[in-house]
Amino acid sequence: MSTVLLLLITGLGLGALYFLVASGLSLIYGLMGVLNFAHGSFLTLGAFLGWEVARRMEDGSWLTFGVSILVGAVVGATVATLTELLLIRPLYLRHIEQVLVTVGLSLATVALFEGIWGVDPIYVVGPEWLNDTTDIAGALIPNDRFVLIAAALIVLLGLVVFLKRTRYGLIIRAGVENRAMVTALGVDVRRAFTLVFAIGGAAAGIGGVLASHYFGYVSPLIGGSLLIFAFIVTVIGGLGSLTGAAIASVVVAVLQQFANFYLGGTGDFMVVALLAVVLLVKPTGLLGSKA
Amino acid sequence: MTMIRRLRTSRLTPWVTGGLLVVVVAVLPLLDISLPGVLPGSTYTPGTLQLLAFAMVFAALALSYHLLFGVAGLLSFGHALYFALGAYGLGIVLRDTELALVPAMAVVLMAAIAIAAALGALSLRVSGIAFAMVTLAFAQAGSVLVRRNPSVTNGEEGLPLRVDNIPAELVGVLNTRNVYWLALALLVVVFLIVAWFERSRAGHVVAATRENELRVRVLGMTPFRVKLITVVLAGGLAALVGMVYLLLQSGVTPAVMTADFTLTLLVIVVLGGVGSRWGAVVGGVLYTLLDQRLTALARSEAIQDLPEFLRIPLSEPLFILGTLFILVVVLLPGGLAGVARRSLARADTARARAGRNLDEEARP
Numbered sequence: 001m002s003t004v005l006l007l008l009i010t011g012l013g014l015g016a017l018y019f020l021v022a023s024g025l026s027l028i029y030g031l032m033g034v035l036n037f038a039h040g041s042f043l044t045l046g047a048f049l050g051w052e053v054a055r056r057m058e059d060g061s062w063l064t065f066g067v068s069i070l071v072g073a074v075v076g077a078t079v080a081t082l083t084e085l086l087l088i089r090p091l092y093l094r095h096i097e098q099v100l101v102t103v104g105l106s107l108a109t110v111a112l113f114e115g116i117w118g119v120d121p122i123y124v125v126g127p128e129w130l131n132d133t134t135d136i137a138g139a140l141i142p143n144d145r146f147v148l149i150a151a152a153l154i155v156l157l158g159l160v161v162f163l164k165r166t167r168y169g170l171i172i173r174a175g176v177e178n179r180a181m182v183t184a185l186g187v188d189v190r191r192a193f194t195l196v197f198a199i200g201g202a203a204a205g206i207g208g209v210l211a212s213h214y215f216g217y218v219s220p221l222i223g224g225s226l227l228i229f230a231f232i233v234t235v236i237g238g239l240g241s242l243t244g245a246a247i248a249s250v251v252v253a254v255l256q257q258f259a260n261f262y263l264g265g266t267g268d269f270m271v272v273a274l275l276a277v278v279l280l281v282k283p284t285g286l287l288g289s290k291a
Numbered sequence: 292m293t294m295i296r297r298l299r300t301s302r303l304t305p306w307v308t309g310g311l312l313v314v315v316v317a318v319l320p321l322l323d324i325s326l327p328g329v330l331p332g333s334t335y336t337p338g339t340l341q342l343l344a345f346a347m348v349f350a351a352l353a354l355s356y357h358l359l360f361g362v363a364g365l366l367s368f369g370h371a372l373y374f375a376l377g378a379y380g381l382g383i384v385l386r387d388t389e390l391a392l393v394p395a396m397a398v399v400l401m402a403a404i405a406i407a408a409a410l411g412a413l414s415l416r417v418s419g420i421a422f423a424m425v426t427l428a429f430a431q432a433g434s435v436l437v438r439r440n441p442s443v444t445n446g447e448e449g450l451p452l453r454v455d456n457i458p459a460e461l462v463g464v465l466n467t468r469n470v471y472w473l474a475l476a477l478l479v480v481v482f483l484i485v486a487w488f489e490r491s492r493a494g495h496v497v498a499a500t501r502e503n504e505l506r507v508r509v510l511g512m513t514p515f516r517v518k519l520i521t522v523v524l525a526g527g528l529a530a531l532v533g534m535v536y537l538l539l540q541s542g543v544t545p546a547v548m549t550a551d552f553t554l555t556l557l558v559i560v561v562l563g564g565v566g567s568r569w570g571a572v573v574g575g576v577l578y579t580l581l582d583q584r585l586t587a588l589a590r591s592e593a594i595q596d597l598p599e600f601l602r603i604p605l606s607e608p609l610f611i612l613g614t615l616f617i618l619v620v621v622l623l624p625g626g627l628a629g630v631a632r633r634s635l636a637r638a639d640t641a642r643a644r645a646g647r648n649l650d651e652e653a654r655p
Contacts, residue, residue: 035423095420097621103554104617104620231427235421
């Protein structure tokens with residue numbers, strides 16, 4: 001029982017990471033039709049700069065941890081905004097070219113990170129409490145899982161409130177639904193594009209810092225490996241659906257944890273199998289309307 | 292003069308030029324030509340032949356990817372899977388069985404075609420960007436499979452080639468020129484198959500599907516079937532190229548199965564010009580040479596002595612190639628083939644205008 005609980009909560013923690021990456025991907029795709037390959041680089045850069053700031057401050061304090069998360073969010077948002085303005089916008093409505101540009105950006109930035117920070121993992125130090133465990137019904141749960149889950153919940157809640165309660169959220173939701181109509185009504189959706197990129201980048205940056213604490217290290221490849229699972233999550237959840245992304249994140253991560261433990265380390269494989277099943281049964285994904 | 296012009300406009304011209312080019316490339320190992328800065332040594336040296344053979348293997352692989360992306364308009368991020376399947380499959384069959392080279396290649400090709408058919412049928416249930424993500428996921432599963440089963444694939448170390456059942460002419464540094472000719476033959480065969488497919492009925496239908504799938508369906512044809520044929524053909528060709536790569540490299544590492552490797556193919560095809568066969572070939576050759584030269588450049592003293600903010604980016608070949616790729620996508624739509632086409636068209640208009648001026652001057 002305690003093993004099941006541990007696997008479940010660890011899965012939720014990992015799912016929280018997937019969601020932080022996938023939410024941005026899904027929103028960007030839903031609104032603009034752009035598959036953002038550079039999303040992993042936003043995450044990696046957030047993680048690296050978060051670490052750079054943290055190591056100049058006091059080791060292992062909560063303030064340092066908080067500041068590094070903030071740095072991750074700001075860095076992610078800034079880079080994402082710049083990417084949108086400089087690379088995506090000039091290629092407006094040429095979806096394939098937009099994807100290609102983000103592919104080039106991800107190749108170039110990963111190489112650049114390797115040049116600056118080296119290929120080897122850099123170990124990060126967080127507050128003492130993160131490495132401790134909490135006893136829940138006999139299961140010893142590492143505390144960083146709770147932080148991940150809380151962060152993802154806050155981001156999810158923030159996004160839902162933003163999308164449902166603000167004017168820009170309304171424009172974005174309407175844009176996902178029918179962009180041509182929103183443009184025809186005289187609303188400048190391009191500003192919403194930049195905003196969606198910034199939000200997605202901020203979520204990825206937060207995810208980057210948290211991922212470095214979850215895995216215990218940062219490396220130039222950390223973003224790319226999470227990105228692939230985030231892609232799977234967005235397809236399973238349905239492209240453009242935030243709720244779908246949230247549900248699929250949890251399902252994918254929990255399945256992965258259980259398969260890794262009970263089925264001899266086949267977690268990654270089971271995730272791809274799940275993807276195949278979803279495609280066979282419902283090609284649009286759990287909550288998607290368009291494939 | 293008129294003969295030259297007739298030759299220029301003839302439909303056969305590209306084929307004649309191509310044939311001549313093949314002959315020139317075929318006799319390179321017998322010549323002593325040095326291109327400092329482009330090739331590491333004289334053309335008959337094994338090192339240079341190896342590099343050129345790599346370039347041709349990449350060109351052939353890029354051609355198979357051109358079928359998917361350029362002809363069918365399918366953005367796949369999992370094409371490396373079939374290449375790796377060919378390389379690893381042949382390596383494993385040669386290691387674990389006593390089959391000779393050609394039967395072993397046939398077995399692996401059949402397996403690759405079957406897998407391409409199964410995965411293709413599954414991933415073609417979605418289209419566009421979702422197709423890209425799904426193919427990426429399948430390739431990732433393959434990559435995980437290779438890394439997690441070291442007893443079969445030798446894991447991160449890579450699989451060495453067992454040479455017992457391979458003709459002696461293809462083994463060893465001294466025989467590099469034979470492998471070079473094999474790579475050239477591969478490139479020619481793949482080019483001809485791709486050209487034939489593009490002219491076939493299925494090729495025309497799949498090109499039409501790329502432009503307007505609904506219309507093809509309205510005409511009573513099934514886009515799914517021709518797309519699947521394209522995926523299977525591209526997968527089979529990639530597996531074939533992978534097998535030659537194994538012979539050339541005397542082994543294979545998991546690096547050829549990563550998503551980055553497929554992205555490299557995408558870079559090659561876009562660099563050369565999407566939709567252009569010659570573009571794919573030129574892109575493949577150019578990329579290989581550039582990658583090799585940039586790596587050499589990164590280690591050179593001229594770069595190592597630069598200040599840090601210049602040295603770090605310039606010593607990462609992938610950074611330069613990635614940046615170049617972005618610039619091509621943003622500034623040169625149509626890639627190198629597009630540039631060539633535009634300059635040819637400009638030359639033609641210029642000549643036509645000059646001809647008209649001459650006519651007007653001749654008039655009293």
